[in-house]
Amino acid sequence: MxxxxxxxxxxxxxxxxxxxxxxxxxxxxSSQPGAGAAGVVAQSARGHGEFGLDYFTKRRIGNPPDGxxxxxxxxxxxxxxxxxxDILVCDGRRNRVSWIRQVRVGEFEEQDxxxxxxxxxxxxxxxxxxxxxxxxxxxxxxxxxxxxxxxGAVVILVNDGTNHFTNRVVLDNVARVTYVAAAxxxxxxxxxxxxxxxxxxxxxxRWMENLGDWRFKNHQLLDLPGTIHAPxxxxxxxxxxxxxxxxxxxxxxxxxxxGDGAGxxxxxxxxxxxxxxxxxxxxxxxxxxxxxxxxxxxxNGDGFDYATPGSRPWHGVQWLENTAEGRFVYHRVGDFPGAxxxxxxxxxxxxxxxxxxxxxxxDWNRKDAVSLMCFENDGAGxxIPHILxxxxxxxxxxxxxxxxxDGRIELVTGAFMFYPPYGGASRVTLWQPRK
Amino acid sequence: xxxxxxxxxxxxxxxxxxxYLADIAQNENDLPGAETELRSVLITxxxxxxxxxxxxxxLFKSGDEDGAQKEYLAVLKIEANQPQASLGxxxxxxxxxxxxxxxxxxxxLLAVHPESTAxxxxxxxxxxxxxxxxxxxAVAQWSLQKPESxxxxxxxxxxxxxxxxxxxxxxxxxxYFKTGKMTEAxxxxxRLSELDPNSPITKIxxxxxxxxxxxxxxxxxxxxEALGKGGDPxxxxxxxxxxxxxxxxISEADSxxxxxxxxxxxxxxxxxxxxxVVLRAGNNELARKLLTKILEKxxxxxxQNMSLAKILWDSGERDAAAKCLQRVAAVYVSDVxxxxxxxxxxxxxxxPAAAIKFLQEAYSHAAEKTPAQASLAxxxxxxxxxxxxxxxxxxxxxxxxxxxxxxxxxxxxxxxxYAGKANVCVQLKQFRGAAGALEKLVALDPKNPTILLSxxxxxxxxxxxxxxxxxWGRARELVAVGDDELKAALDRRLNGPITPDxxx
Numbered sequence: 014m015x016x017x018x019x020x021x022x023x024x025x026x027x028x029x030x031x032x033x034x035x036x037x038x039x040x041x042x043s044s045q046p047g048a049g050a051a052g053v054v055a056q057s058a059r060g061h062g063e064f065g066l067d068y069f070t071k072r073r074i075g076n077p078p079d080g081x082x083x084x085x086x087x088x089x090x091x092x093x094x095x096x097x098x099d100i101l102v103c104d105g106r107r108n109r110v111s112w113i114r115q116v117r118v119g120e121f122e123e124q125d126x127x128x129x130x131x132x133x134x135x136x137x138x139x140x141x142x143x144x145x146x147x148x149x150x151x152x153x154x155x156x157x158x159x160x161x162x163x164x165g166a167v168v169i170l171v172n173d174g175t176n177h178f179t180n181r182v183v184l185d186n187v188a189r190v191t192y193v194a195a196a197x198x199x200x201x202x203x204x205x206x207x208x209x210x211x212x213x214x215x216x217x218x219r220w221m222e223n224l225g226d227w228r229f230k231n232h233q234l235l236d237l238p239g240t241i242h243a244p245x246x247x248x249x250x251x252x253x254x255x256x257x258x259x260x261x262x263x264x265x266x267x268x269x270x271x272g273d274g275a276g277x278x279x280x281x282x283x284x285x286x287x288x289x290x291x292x293x294x295x296x297x298x299x300x301x302x303x304x305x306x307x308x309x310x311x312x313n314g315d316g317f318d319y320a321t322p323g324s325r326p327w328h329g330v331q332w333l334e335n336t337a338e339g340r341f342v343y344h345r346v347g348d349f350p351g352a353x354x355x356x357x358x359x360x361x362x363x364x365x366x367x368x369x370x371x372x373x374x375x376d377w378n379r380k381d382a383v384s385l386m387c388f389e390n391d392g393a394g395x396x397i398p399h400i401l402x403x404x405x406x407x408x409x410x411x412x413x414x415x416x417x418x419d420g421r422i423e424l425v426t427g428a429f430m431f432y433p434p435y436g437g438a439s440r441v442t443l444w445q446p447r448k
Numbered sequence: 449x450x451x452x453x454x455x456x457x458x459x460x461x462x463x464x465x466x467x468y469l470a471d472i473a474q475n476e477n478d479l480p481g482a483e484t485e486l487r488s489v490l491i492t493x494x495x496x497x498x499x500x501x502x503x504x505x506x507l508f509k510s511g512d513e514d515g516a517q518k519e520y521l522a523v524l525k526i527e528a529n530q531p532q533a534s535l536g537x538x539x540x541x542x543x544x545x546x547x548x549x550x551x552x553x554x555x556x557l558l559a560v561h562p563e564s565t566a567x568x569x570x571x572x573x574x575x576x577x578x579x580x581x582x583x584x585x586a587v588a589q590w591s592l593q594k595p596e597s598x599x600x601x602x603x604x605x606x607x608x609x610x611x612x613x614x615x616x617x618x619x620x621x622x623x624y625f626k627t628g629k630m631t632e633a634x635x636x637x638x639r640l641s642e643l644d645p646n647s648p649i650t651k652i653x654x655x656x657x658x659x660x661x662x663x664x665x666x667x668x669x670x671x672x673e674a675l676g677k678g679g680d681p682x683x684x685x686x687x688x689x690x691x692x693x694x695x696x697x698i699s700e701a702d703s704x705x706x707x708x709x710x711x712x713x714x715x716x717x718x719x720x721x722x723x724x725v726v727l728r729a730g731n732n733e734l735a736r737k738l739l740t741k742i743l744e745k746x747x748x749x750x751x752q753n754m755s756l757a758k759i760l761w762d763s764g765e766r767d768a769a770a771k772c773l774q775r776v777a778a779v780y781v782s783d784v785x786x787x788x789x790x791x792x793x794x795x796x797x798x799x800p801a802a803a804i805k806f807l808q809e810a811y812s813h814a815a816e817k818t819p820a821q822a823s824l825a826x827x828x829x830x831x832x833x834x835x836x837x838x839x840x841x842x843x844x845x846x847x848x849x850x851x852x853x854x855x856x857x858x859x860x861x862x863x864x865x866y867a868g869k870a871n872v873c874v875q876l877k878q879f880r881g882a883a884g885a886l887e888k889l890v891a892l893d894p895k896n897p898t899i900l901l902s903x904x905x906x907x908x909x910x911x912x913x914x915x916x917x918x919x920w921g922r923a924r925e926l927v928a929v930g931d932d933e934l935k936a937a938l939d940r941r942l943n944g945p946i947t948p949d950x951x952x
Contacts (some may be wrong), residue, residue: 080714080745106745131748131779155779156748161592164779186781214569214591217577236542236573263566266509280543285509287474287482287502290619325615327475340511345477433680 064361064387064399069424069444071402075102075113075123082106082440084427089414090138092147093176098416100425101149102441103133110136110151110170113441118417121443127170127178131155132189135242139195139204142227146172150206154189161213165190167206167221183229184221188212188238196245196254198222199276205229207256209240218243218258218268222276234270234278238262242296246307249339257283257309259296265289267296267309267333267341283309283341284333292316292328294373299357301332301366302394309333309341314352316374317431324350324375330368330388346388346396351375358413360422365390369401371408371426377434384408385426385444405439407431421446463493464603470502471604479510497523498601501532513540529560532599535567542574550574558587563596597627608636614644621653630657648679655687664691681708682717689721693728701725709738716745720752732759743772748779754786766793777806782813784820791827800834807831811858829859836868848872849881856888863892870902879910897923897931901938905951908941917942 083105092099097115102123104111110133113123132154138147148171155164166185170178183206184190192209199205203223210216216238221229239262248255253274260266266285270278286293292315301308314328329348333341351374360367368388375382384406388396409429416423424444461469470485486503489496504519517540523533534557541550554571557564568591576584611617617640624633637657640650651674658667671688675681685708692701705722712718723738739756743749753772760769770793776786791807794800807828814821832855839848849872855865866885873882886903893899900923908916924938940950 108747156750161588162780162782164781215573215576215588217573233577236570236577238569279545281511281513282509282543283511284479286477287479287505287509288477291477327477331477343477343479433682 071444074121074443075441078438078440081430082428086135087410087412087427088136089412101136103136128180130168134191137194146174148172150193152190152193167193188216192243200274207243209243212238244298246298261293265291265293294353306335308335310355312352312355347398354410356413365392371411373409377406463489479506482506531561531564565591598623648674648677664694667691686721698729784810784814800831803831825858829855845872879906882906897926
């Protein structure tokens with residue numbers, strides 16, 4: 014079916030007129046914890062528990078919710094370099110980025126960092142100025158409801174090494190920014206930026222060449238709106254960084270931008286859904302089949318673009334197998350209503366990367382609606398679905414890491430409670446394996 | 449399953465069956481399956497454009513650019529300038545880095561199909577990237593018009609007439625609704641009601657349709673029914689309120705929203721709708737409370753910030769109003785009212801530098817030659833004048849001169865800018881510049897003898913004695929009876945020896 018580039022859901026009419034928040038136009042966090050550019054999946058040294066509702070115990074971490082939380086993204090990283098992994102939080106309701114710091118093993122305290130950031134949508138860390146301290150890269154949508162106004166920005170919360178962060182805007186007055194990540198794209202020794210701008214009718218993907226001293230030169234990669242994620246990895250094994258991008262809105266396409274190591278990229282659609290209501294929602298890169306080539310995993314479960322927010326039968330998780338020929342072959346992992354935030358992680362320590370995803374847009378009126386799911390990889394190309402949780406609901410983001418350095422993988426989820434029923438409000442939840 | 453049975457019968461599957469099977473495959477993300485079915489369609493119906501476009505799209509999304517291009521070109525042979533095919537090829541050309549070909553194609557497409565908002569949106573982005581900013585802005589505006597109609601697809605339309613799939617019907621209704629094709633949309637709505645009589649969705653859709661046609665009485669009835677059927681008040685109330693307000697039923701809207709607000713005090717959509725009603729009712733006290741609460745949770749909402757700013761501004765609480773305005777200005781760079789009011793606020797605070805920052809922004813985004821732009825220009829003139837005066841007082845004469853020139857640029861009919869410039873020029877011994885400014889002053893106020901005296905003075909110091917004497921003479925004619933001091937000054941110039949101290 015042919016798409017209309019300017020198509021917006023009728024639900025978006027609600028948004029335009031009433032300012033109701035549209036998750037369709039949010040970014041959803043899905044950068045791959047434990048998976049670097051080479052796509053190595055985090056592995057659990059032990060575990061082997063049976064997946065199910067009692068696989069994890071859960072507890073709230075960070076500040077309690079004030080009203081219905083709007084967490085838009087999370088990132089697990091050791092921000093202060095104390096050997097304990099912390100959690101960075103994009104709080105769309107408060108227009109703040111906060112740091113849930115692991116002060117002692119298993120003990121967390123939350124504090125805001127930097128100044129306000131309008132519509133924070135995605136967070137990454139990188140030592141952008143090479144001073145030895147991790148800076149925080151924030152995608153700022155400016156205004157979260159759909160808008161063609163140039164309200165987007167890339168804000169760096171510059172770390173002075175004393176847990177003090179200062180906002181520095183390196184890009185502003187552009188279409189709403191939903192993704193930013195750092196990588197040395199032209200191999201000049203400086204970290205450049207990949208920027209995805211969801212925009213609305215107008216949006217784009219660009220990379221910003223780091224010229225040093227906080228100066229950047231823009232290079233446009235794609236003229237289309239709707240970018241959700243655009244992580245960097247060497248997709249074709251030539252030693253140069255490439256980019257994979259999930260572009261929704263009009264397209265519902267997955268693009269690759271193959272780099273030559275000198276800052277030149279060749280764009281190509283490697284897979285796209287012809288279902289215009291597919292609801293692309295998140296993408297990550299990881300070597301799913303352990304063949305040494307990074308594959309692409311992505312979810313479709315954005316349910317805001319419908320007259321009533323919620324799930325659709327085609328929502329789920331898929332992976333694009335990176336073949337030796339540089340082509341990507343589509344494989345459905347499984348159905349999952351409202352699926353968001355794919356994470357590839359060997360959750361049970363069997364050596365095969367599993368796929369975890371959360372759900373933001375399920376039918377929360379039903380008690381059996383699933384909010385957290387694991388697709389267990391049997392190592393033979395099959396994924397066995399396991400329900401991990403029915404609540405908290407409205408989970409827009411899940412991240413995974415060995416938070417306590419004990420060889421076990423924990424999950425952290427964030428809730429974006431946009432549409433009723435809200436149930437028990439959850440903001441940031443830590444999920445620890447029982448065994 | 450049914451198709452498999454039919455396919456195994458002697459008659460087999462016809463082209464339409466393959467088309468519907470392709471649609472099923474596409475919805476299941478089975479692009480190879482869809483391609484197979486679509487190719488089967490095209491064997492017997494090679495001219496059915498929707499099928500060929502669907503095949504091109506499937507190929508493109510499978511990473512087969514060449515295959516997609518071949519199919520798009522085949523469509524263009526059937527129907528020259530077919531918009532989806534042209535757009536598809538343009539995307540492929542862009543992907544290949546062939547900007548020139550894509551620009552030419554999009555240009556031609558929009559010339560033939562000006563309704564193609566999709567092409568306009570893409571074209572605007574390409575033009576912006578290529579540095580053609582002005583044209584990019586114009587084409588971007590073009591792209592914001594009503595979306596083009598969906599592709600005519602008689603086979604799918606026929607299927608829909610006997611369709612039991614509520615989702616598909618809803619989506620198709622949505623497309624017709626957005627493109628204003630209400631004749632096609634309404635029967636789908638009827639069918640949706642028939643299939644799912646207890647669903648609030650059809651009532652909401654129906655409410656939208658009637659409100660769009662300005663049939664607000666019916667729209668209100670439909671919205672109430674949607675609420676009665678369990679529809680989400682957060683979604684419905686904002687629209688119900690709009691229709692009630694359009695009908696002038698303010699008290700009904702007020703009591704409705706008061707009730708929902710009591711039930712859902714934490715709901716932002718409900719609070720927003722309620723605040724609209726109380727603003728219309730003139731209840732500023734309650735509006736202020738609601739808007740403050742909304743903005744505590746969602747601080748960057750433009751209408752709510754502006755409404756609260758107005759209330760605060762009118763009540764003299766300009767510092768508080770400025771905070772609302774600053775939030776708007778921070779994220780809506782092109783919002784003229786917030787920037788203009790902030791400019792006025794800082795002018796009132798005798799902070800012309802801060803005022804200029806906001807006023808310049810507002811001025812650059814205000815519509816040309818409108819009263820709003822004229823008013824902004826006047827404020828900019830005042831701000832630059834204030835800076836000029838400040839700099840003059842500090843002895844920063846070059847900076848002062850620049851500011852006075854800006855003041856003159858924005859307020860060319862204001863005497864003070866010229867006077868300031870003339871004064872600074874004299875101090876800088878730039879008599880020609882001073883004479884130019886004073887000439888303008890004379891033009892604006894030709895019967896002012898003091899200005900003529902000053903003009904004569906600077907002309908004299910610029911070595912133009914004859915001209916100077918002419919101006920002094922004219923000034924002497926204009927001196928008012930009783931202004932002996934001015935009269936004496938002019939007489940001294942006209943009759944006595946001219947010494948440097950005379951100009952001190």
